[in-house]
Amino acid sequence: MTRWRLIVEYDGGPFMGWQRQDHGPSVQQTLEEALRRMTGEQAVFTAAGRTDAGVHALAMSSHVDIGCELTRHRLREGLNALVRPSPISVLEVTQVADDWHARFSCVGRRYLYRILNRRAPPALDAGRVWHIAVPLDAETMREGAAHLVGRHDFTTFRSAQCQSDSPVKTLDRLEVSRIGEEIHVAAAARSFLHHQVRSMVGCLAMVGRGQWQVDDIRRALDARDRAALGFNAPPHGLYFVEAIYP
Amino acid sequence: MTRWRLIVEYDGGPFMGWQRQDHGPSVQQTLEEALRRMTGEQAVFTAAGRTDAGVHALAMSSHVDIGCELTRHRLREGLNALVRPSPISVLEVTQVADDWHARFSCVGRRYLYRILNRRAPPALDAGRVWHIAVPLDAETMREGAAHLVGRHDFTTFRSAQCQSDSPVKTLDRLEVSRIGEEIHVAAAARSFLHHQVRSMVGCLAMVGRGQWQVDDIRRALDARDRAALGFNAPPHGLYFVEAIYP
Numbered sequence: 001m002t003r004w005r006l007i008v009e010y011d012g013g014p015f016m017g018w019q020r021q022d023h024g025p026s027v028q029q030t031l032e033e034a035l036r037r038m039t040g041e042q043a044v045f046t047a048a049g050r051t052d053a054g055v056h057a058l059a060m061s062s063h064v065d066i067g068c069e070l071t072r073h074r075l076r077e078g079l080n081a082l083v084r085p086s087p088i089s090v091l092e093v094t095q096v097a098d099d100w101h102a103r104f105s106c107v108g109r110r111y112l113y114r115i116l117n118r119r120a121p122p123a124l125d126a127g128r129v130w131h132i133a134v135p136l137d138a139e140t141m142r143e144g145a146a147h148l149v150g151r152h153d154f155t156t157f158r159s160a161q162c163q164s165d166s167p168v169k170t171l172d173r174l175e176v177s178r179i180g181e182e183i184h185v186a187a188a189a190r191s192f193l194h195h196q197v198r199s200m201v202g203c204l205a206m207v208g209r210g211q212w213q214v215d216d217i218r219r220a221l222d223a224r225d226r227a228a229l230g231f232n233a234p235p236h237g238l239y240f241v242e243a244i245y246p
Numbered sequence: 247m248t249r250w251r252l253i254v255e256y257d258g259g260p261f262m263g264w265q266r267q268d269h270g271p272s273v274q275q276t277l278e279e280a281l282r283r284m285t286g287e288q289a290v291f292t293a294a295g296r297t298d299a300g301v302h303a304l305a306m307s308s309h310v311d312i313g314c315e316l317t318r319h320r321l322r323e324g325l326n327a328l329v330r331p332s333p334i335s336v337l338e339v340t341q342v343a344d345d346w347h348a349r350f351s352c353v354g355r356r357y358l359y360r361i362l363n364r365r366a367p368p369a370l371d372a373g374r375v376w377h378i379a380v381p382l383d384a385e386t387m388r389e390g391a392a393h394l395v396g397r398h399d400f401t402t403f404r405s406a407q408c409q410s411d412s413p414v415k416t417l418d419r420l421e422v423s424r425i426g427e428e429i430h431v432a433a434a435a436r437s438f439l440h441h442q443v444r445s446m447v448g449c450l451a452m453v454g455r456g457q458w459q460v461d462d463i464r465r466a467l468d469a470r471d472r473a474a475l476g477f478n479a480p481p482h483g484l485y486f487v488e489a490i491y492p
Contacts, residue, residue: 009366009368009369009370010369010370011369011370011372056370058370076365076366080366080367087369087370087372088369089366089367089368089369090366091364091366092366118337119322120255120322120326120335120336120337120338121326121335122255122335123255123256123257123333123334123335124255124256124257124302124304124333124374126257126333128370
């Protein structure tokens with residue numbers, strides 16, 4: 001058996017998320033079926049992060065064990081041909097050690113959240129950004145984000161389905177920047193709770209609209225209570241950017 | 247009657263182009279039907295450029311004459327609501343003089359062509375870029391582009407259906423730049439011949455692949471013969487960026 005690492009880009013729109021689900025297509029299932037058609041093997045793909053339904057990935061890392069002999073080139077080209085027309089693209093394939101693990105070896109994860117902040121809805125970027133028509137104050141959003149950086153109990157920003165052992169996480173980075181008509185929120189941590197990025201962005205958007213004050217972010221965090229949450233930002237503005245390994 | 251200028255963004259994918267066609271949906275027809283549902287008027291929208299089927303627009307300028315009284319806000323919001331689910335968005339609406347004309351008043355047009363130059367096909371930008379899997383040499387493309395800038399007879403780069411009086415045009419700018427995995431070709435001129443940008447990009451791509459030498463661009467231009475053309479770049483990598491007015 002050879003363990004392969006794959007870096008995968010996908011449009012989350014048509015999927016129930018990365019992970020196999022009974023009720024709809026997933027990125028994992030699509031890749032596994034493509035590999036089965038290619039090699040006859042029933043292999044399991046494991047990813048650094050299980051993105052939610054509708055969340056995109058610029059470069060998700062995953063691994064899979066394959067018995068038959070393949071070149072990097074053949075594996076990448078074969079999968080890219082067989083996943084069509086699903087919006088998945090295998091960017092890179094490398095052979096890794098048998099104990100390398102896309103999820104457990106990962107020491108850092110980066111996400112990007114894109115808000116389109118203009119009156120008119122998106123035509124070209126529909127399904128790729130969260131459209132907020134009222135003007136947002138990026139400066140107060142930046143101040144609010146600063147309250148969340150560091151080691152905290154993020155219970156407020158955690159979904160009821162979250163399977164993490166502990167709600168305590170260290171958020172290394174949460175940066176808000178305005179780029180033309182868009183506001184980008186860049187997040188980095190060793191790991192995140194389920195829905196954490198979307199919950200944080202939902203609260204930051206309330207601050208940006210003036211519905212919340214900057215201090216309300218701090219209060220929501222301190223409450224350690226899901227009921228203190230504003231709301232989750234929708235999945236289609238979120239991108240898994242990168243998984244980092246030692 | 248009030249003459250309105252509208253700046254419109256659209257995804258060219260589902261359309262036969264800007265202009266009304268018998269054989270499929272167009273941006274013009276979609277806007278005209280939305281306006282008719284809104285006001286009952288059968289008005290005609292005129293644009294700065296008639297983009298081909300599949301070509302996108304970041305900010306197409308157009309005008310329309312409307313009899314009934316409307317505010318800017320109401321016109322924009324009404325059209326944006328009624329064009330749905332078509333991927334068209336009215337970005338700005340302004341009242342203009344009765345002799346202002348989106349096409350004839352326009353003194354400059356800018357286009358962008360996006361090439362995704364990497365081995366793996368696009369997942370997130372499918373239908374938004376021309377995917378070229380073999381490495382392109384952006385530097386030789388830049389040299390080739392320089393041969394086309396200026397006042398020339400562009401017969402080689404003109405479609406058989408072109409309705410322009412003369413094949414002589416002044417190309418103000420044709421710049422090639424590499425931005426990460428993409429190569430962008432930015433073109434600016436007072437006006438372009440039909441298929442001119444796509445023809446030029448098609449030839450530049452042949453230079454970038456090494457199938458053509460830089461001098462072949464010059465030779466193709468001097469030939470003043472459509473048969474000397476390489477091929478047209480596909481429409482889905484092309485964006486109408488901006489129309490400029492005095």
